[in-house]
Amino acid sequence: MSPAEASKSSPYKIKVSATVFHVSLVVSFALAFGLGHLSKASSSSLESPPVAVVDDSVLTNLPIPSMTEGMKPIDMKVYGSDAAAWVQATEASCAEKDDDEEEDEDEDDYGSLGQHLMLDFQYLDSEVLEDAEKLASTMIDTLNKSELSVTSYHCHRPSGIACQWALANGRASYTTWPEHGLMSLDVFLVKNGEDEPLLSISLLPNFEEAFSFADPKSQKKPKVNWLLKSRGFEAGEASEGDILASSDMDIYPLGAAARYKKHVASVKSIFQTINVYDVLTDDRTLEDYEKSLSGDDSYQAQNPELFEPDRIVFMGGLLQSRRLGDAAYHEALVHPGLFAHPNPKRVGIIGGGEGATLREILKHDTIEQVIMIDIDKMIVEISKEYLPGWNNCTNLVGRAESCFEDEKAAVYLEDAFKWFKDRFLEGAELEGTEEKFDVIIMDALDPQGLTEFVANLYTDPYFYESLYRGLNDNGMLIAQLGAARGLNDPPEDHSVDRFRLKYIEGLAKAGFKATREYAEGGCGFGNPWLFTASFKQREDEFNWFANDAEIDYKIRTRLTPTIDGNTPLNYFDSSSMKKYKYPPKSSALVHCRREPLPKGCETIEDSRASDKVSILPAYYESLESFVDKGVLPGWYKDLFASYSGDHLRPDGDEFAYNPDGDRRVHFD
Numbered sequence: 106m107s108p109a110e111a112s113k114s115s116p117y118k119i120k121v122s123a124t125v126f127h128v129s130l131v132v133s134f135a136l137a138f139g140l141g142h143l144s145k146a147s148s149s150s151l152e153s154p155p156v157a158v159v160d161d162s163v164l165t166n167l168p169i170p171s172m173t174e175g176m177k178p179i180d181m182k183v184y185g186s187d188a189a190a191w192v193q194a195t196e197a198s199c200a201e202k203d204d205d206e207e208e209d210e211d212e213d214d215y216g217s218l219g220q221h222l223m224l225d226f227q228y229l230d231s232e233v234l235e236d237a238e239k240l241a242s243t244m245i246d247t248l249n250k251s252e253l254s255v256t257s258y259h260c261h262r263p264s265g266i267a268c269q270w271a272l273a274n275g276r277a278s279y280t281t282w283p284e285h286g287l288m289s290l291d292v293f294l295v296k297n298g299e300d301e302p303l304l305s306i307s308l309l310p311n312f313e314e315a316f317s318f319a320d321p322k323s324q325k326k327p328k329v330n331w332l333l334k335s336r337g338f339e340a341g342e343a344s345e346g347d348i349l350a351s352s353d354m355d356i357y358p359l360g361a362a363a364r365y366k367k368h369v370a371s372v373k374s375i376f377q378t379i380n381v382y383d384v385l386t387d388d389r390t391l392e393d394y395e396k397s398l399s400g401d402d403s404y405q406a407q408n409p410e411l412f413e414p415d416r417i418v419f420m421g422g423l424l425q426s427r428r429l430g431d432a433a434y435h436e437a438l439v440h441p442g443l444f445a446h447p448n449p450k451r452v453g454i455i456g457g458g459e460g461a462t463l464r465e466i467l468k469h470d471t472i473e474q475v476i477m478i479d480i481d482k483m484i485v486e487i488s489k490e491y492l493p494g495w496n497n498c499t500n501l502v503g504r505a506e507s508c509f510e511d512e513k514a515a516v517y518l519e520d521a522f523k524w525f526k527d528r529f530l531e532g533a534e535l536e537g538t539e540e541k542f543d544v545i546i547m548d549a550l551d552p553q554g555l556t557e558f559v560a561n562l563y564t565d566p567y568f569y570e571s572l573y574r575g576l577n578d579n580g581m582l583i584a585q586l587g588a589a590r591g592l593n594d595p596p597e598d599h600s601v602d603r604f605r606l607k608y609i610e611g612l613a614k615a616g617f618k619a620t621r622e623y624a625e626g627g628c629g630f631g632n633p634w635l636f637t638a639s640f641k642q643r644e645d646e647f648n649w650f651a652n653d654a655e656i657d658y659k660i661r662t663r664l665t666p667t668i669d670g671n672t673p674l675n676y677f678d679s680s681s682m683k684k685y686k687y688p689p690k691s692s693a694l695v696h697c698r699r700e701p702l703p704k705g706c707e708t709i710e711d712s713r714a715s716d717k718v719s720i721l722p723a724y725y726e727s728l729e730s731f732v733d734k735g736v737l738p739g740w741y742k743d744l745f746a747s748y749s750g751d752h753l754r755p756d757g758d759e760f761a762y763n764p765d766g767d768r769r770v771h772f773d
Contacts, residue, residue: 223331
């Protein structure tokens with residue numbers, strides 16, 4: 106066989122030992138691993154975005170944060186350039202949730218996804234605002250104090266300092282403008298549970314204190330404005346395009362800009378969360394408020410009560426009371442009914458935990474006993490500490506300093522609805538153990554709250570029966586019923602006011618013969634507020650129409666005298682009572698939109714317009730009953746019916762006061 110033929114039939118073979126093969130394989134893997142790490146490092150060094158301004162500050166000297174207790178320890182690295190730096194975690198920072206802690210949740214039931222706290226600082230030290238290391242150290246200390254863990258942060262220098270912080274349960278950032286002494290800071294925290302408190306608001310004092318870097322070259326003190334916004338979708342009703350349904354507190358003051366606002370207190374009872382804020386309203390300036398605190402000879406300092414912030418109370422996120430509306434609301438709730446009663450001696454309060462309703466009742470010298478029943482002890486306690494003006498009886502002669510401690514007041518911290526049913530329902534266990542009341546005032550939940558508890562309360566016939574049976578024969582029931590109707594509102598049976606309608610109907614079924622409805626616009630709730638006064642006997646309703654002279658006479662003779670000699674009433678007088686005599690026109694219009702058309706909603710021509718106007722039956726039927734009983738002459742009913750719209754309050758609708766005791770009707 107020739108060499109060529111041998112070459113074709115037998116190809117060359119290379120023999121490699123097993124040792125050489127394995128060594129080559131290991132070297133290849135090591136080389137690939139090394140090149141991969143080198144490539145990753147090169148890629149990381151190129152991640153820095155272009156920075157327009159570069160100076161001599163070395164941002165790579167930024168401090169490394171530590172994890173808070175209970176979190177996994179992590180290794181941190183700092184790298185970057187003179188103008189930008191990153192601090193990043195190399196491992197996961199949060200412990201994984203145990204399988205047994207996982208909960209099945211409805212995919213569509215998002216609820217509030219978190220809270221976003223935003224702070225704007227003014228009049229800060231410009232040198233600090235350019236010190237990246239100082240700012241980062243302050244942020245780390247503040248986050249540690251707030252028990253928040255940092256997973257990474259990134260700083261760069263556009264003009265001042267801008268940093269973004271990734272947190273274990275959210276994010277944070279700040280930006281400074283040194284030349285103007287300004288800084289903007291925000292913190293977003295994820296809300297992990299429905300009952301979780303407002304996380305961000307508890308951090309507010311930490312950030313305010315830490316970042317208020319006073320400028321030594323200026324006499325101006327650092328100023329802080331802040332907002333808190335809920336982020337997410339409404340729980341249970343979330344769909345694409347929906348926004349989070351905010352509570353009163355979310356809208357104002359948390360979500361609104363104000364010259365001054367301060368978080369005063371937050372207390373969580375077993376029933377609800379109670380929050381108190383001080384807010385400088387738009388009709389007051391920060392300059393005047395600060396001057397009122399100066400103690401000098403200025404008008405503001407001599408009259409500080411005229412310039413102080415409004416104190417606002419929220420319960421369960423809903424606006425409950427405010428200092429600037431306290432007198433209007435509580436005096437409208439109490440005094441029209443008490444002055445309409447011939448001699449109120451024993452009064453019961455359902456709710457009223459702030460003590461202001463009790464305060465107003467104790468201004469009546471005829472009172473022998475007041476019983477206040479509120480289920481939430483914490484409301485009473487926080488009112489004593491943070492709302493002293495609401496329950497202060499110091500200026501009333503013969504009263505205790507705290508209205509809660511007055512000898513004529515008894516405060517029961519229990520379920521008021523159960524309390525009445527247990528004592529006044531026929532056959533109840535405690536029937537006959539409690540004296541009946543002359544007046545009962547219900548300062549409880551607004552009927553617009555579409556919750557199961559509100560529904561049970563306002564549709565419970567046994568509760569209405571207990572109220573009726575708990576009153577003396579000439580007794581009255583007074584209640585606040587939430588925001589008044591608007592002119593363009595749908596009828597109550599097709600709106601959030603459906604339980605208010607149930608309340609009126611429930612009282613009638615329980616035996617109350619007449620109910621007067623009135624509104625007050627000065628309560629500070631945005632809309633006018635609606636109240637009702639219900640009478641066991643229709644004849645007693647006649648006292649509701651007392652004229653100015655009678656009301657003024659009762660104010661002078663029936664009120665408790667004051668130490669300073671001034672009237673104890675800040676808002677209510679005979680002029681106020683004049684507008685309470687009849688319901689607002691909007692009540693008539695909305696009521697008469699119901700189908701079928703309610704009795705008494707006959708239409709009449711309005712002389713000022715081409716449209717028709719309806720009359721609420723209460724306007725007409727009450728006067729008709731007076732005529733039928735001989736209290737008023739027949740021509741009064743015909744004359745009254747000739748009025749329409751706003752003319753339902755004629756100037757001549759007056760009863761002349763007669764010392765001999767009889768009333769005459771006259772028209773000027």
